[in-house]
Amino acid sequence: MAENITGAEALMRSLEHEGVKTLFGYPGGSIMPVYDALFDHKQTLNHILVRHEQGAVHAAQGYARVSGEVGCVLVTSGPGATNTITGIADAMIDSTPLVVICGQVGTSLLGTDAFQEVDLVNVTSPITKWSYQIRRPEDVAWAVSRAFFIAKSGRPGPVVLDFAKNAQVAKVDYKTENVDFIRSYTPDPHPTEEAICQAVKLINSAKRPFVLVGQGVELGNAGNELLQFIEKINAPAGCTFLGMSALSSDHPLNKGRLGMHGNLGPNVMTNKCDVLIAVGMRFDDRVTGNLQKYARQAKIIHLDIDPSEFNKNVKVDVAVLGDCKKTLKLITEQVSPANHADWIAGFEQYEKKEFDSVIDNAINPKEGPLRMGEIVRKVSEATKNSAIMVTDVGQNQMFACRYFKFTKPRSVVTSGGCGTMGFGLPAAMGAAFGASDRTVCLFVGDGGFQMTIQELGTIMEHRIPVKIVLMNNNYLGNVRQWQEMFFNHRYSFTPMVNPDYELIAKGYDIPCQTVTKREDIDAAINKMLTTDGPYLLQCAVMEEDNVFPMTPPGANIDEMLLEFNNDKGC
Amino acid sequence: MINSDCDKCGRCNNKSEKDVSTCGSLFTIQVYSENTPGLLSQISAVFTRRQVNIETLNVCASSTPGVHKYTITCVCTEEMAKMLTKQMEKRIDVLQATYYTDDQLFILEAALLKISTPVLLENPEISKIARIHGGSFVEVNPVYATLEKTGRTEDVLSLYNKLNDLGAVLQFVRTGRICITKGTEEKLDNYLAKRESERINK
Incomplete structure (x- = not known):
């Protein structure tokens, strides 16, 4: 039997139904009915009062990144909502699942330049996976369920719910909703056999394979699958900054970090490998440097869950669409074990060079x-x-x-x-x-x-x-x-x-x-x-310290500078 | 495999040395979406963010209940057209986005021209041009006449250009193109059927 409750209370029940335990927020005029309802749910919903709304979103991001859960934010309309924008944009580009719930003026005031009214749905639309205005209490359960489904499925990202005040106070016969299918949205695309076959063929032919590990491996909980893959084909790997903890730092096949301030070896070897296997990463310009000179000698295989990433920055030879937990497993099952000891040994000279000229002095300075x-x-x-x-x-x-x-x-x-x-x-x-x-x-x-x-x-x-x-x-x-x-x-x-x-x-x-x-x-x-x-x-710390090695902006990734005032690259 | 248009490496999509809006050819992008508010601005934002101008835009309900159809033309490289469709499909409520070249489509647009009646009466060439182009006058009064024309873009523009050269046109408007695909495959129906079976099997 459906219970007749306010939209604000329906939000509390919906959040509990989604398993939310912690939310970060800051109250204000247009979200007061929700905060009033929250007062009775303090036992189940641990609300952390931040000191600024930007802090709420970044806190939710930190929460989401380490837990794998959806980070949840609750703020008011107008400035409360606009203060969340930086964090929402950050979560979008770093694929962090968030649900940001903002108060909004009542629907009768929408479009009248009312006090603390901001057109948040339009402001946030380009920096969210989904942005929706709840105008009636009947939509609360559906919108919340849809928001969590969208935020955490597929390539995760932020969702904004703009909750009009009249919908917070009006009553509704509440029933739980479980959105787990949207016909216009395919979060978990099936890998095609053809793509897997092509990838396997290319990997089997590789003499100098190199694996790029991105945050997709973490987001897909595919650390074990990655490990089995690189160990079976005996391929060295480099990590993006967001993908660093997907592979233990001391694993012998982990050759370090990619990109502008990454390690010398993985950057130089990107331009020496014959097959580049990118897993859950997006060829960001900080990783690739000059695209015209990026891995041109290599055949490129790209594993990603987001089809819009294929050929966006770097043209790939084989695009493997799907959750990398599945695609890595399928590829690993079919590839032949290999030994690339000589190729892997090739990293040592760069590791030594970087250690001698940069790392040793950075971590073991004797003076100064x-x-x-x-x-x-x-x-x-x-x-x-x-x-x-x-x-x-x-x-x-x-x-x-x-x-x-x-x-x-x-x-x-x-x-x-x-x-x-x-x-x-x-x-x-x-x-x-x-x-x-x-x-x-x-x-x-x-x-x-x-x-x-x-x-x-x-x-x-x-x-x-x-x-x-x-x-x-x-x-x-x-x-x-x-x-x-x-x-x-x-x-x-x-x-x-x-x-x-x-x-x-x-x-x-x-x-x-x-x-x-x-x-x-x-x-x-x-x-x-x-x-x-x-x-x-x-x-x-040293006032004028510099981060090295460095690929200057626009330079080729294998031309990293090891120090300043000296053009010697590698 | 797509052919890169980058003349530097033939591989990447870097357009830094090129003006995207002037390189490439005309593509028609058909987009189907759920009928939810705010979709149009999401779709147009995909173009503006990638510096591609929308040449024409038509939006209306499709033959599938609850599904809206957008017909958009733009000048860009094929690579860009592909990227635009992928970025549009990334929006949650977009069902499908596909790009076409003119040879894959039946194309039609409509236009209205407002013509000065005194100029029309003075110059018999005007009604002759209208007739040759298959235009029809839908209203004539002592001040102006309204000419209606449907056809392919080039026919519509040819009529306009000729009449405008004669100084006859007071107002001109085009609907922008509408089109249906040639070929036997109904991509949207197939997509919806596939998704429906996935929903049932879930």
């Missing part, structure tokens, strides 16, 4: 100021490489991604496609809720930290155990590096005058320590990791 690389590697090792690494954006992100190591899946939370400064702190707190049994380490710079620093309030309130490693160089370091390299050393608005972060931490009742000397790092990291709850470790 602290370097970000050594701090990242020490934190990683202190957690036995088992922690979740969250980063902000900039040099902190590049050093973290280069020197953190992974042994467990779903351990990377970083803003990849969007490059959103301010992402780190809220995303880390979301990750702590999404994986409460794991250690969450955030690496953040002094620039990005201040973009969402208000979330320290949320961390204080809930004692969220986020281990914040603030790598302070008194610069917007990444832009400064580009200014140094490409803009004639003109540091236009990149020096940063910083507040006293210890005082700020004190104000938020978060234990804090500042490290300036190399000999104090280990003890400080140990203190941070053994202190219950949140911790802020401020590291005074």
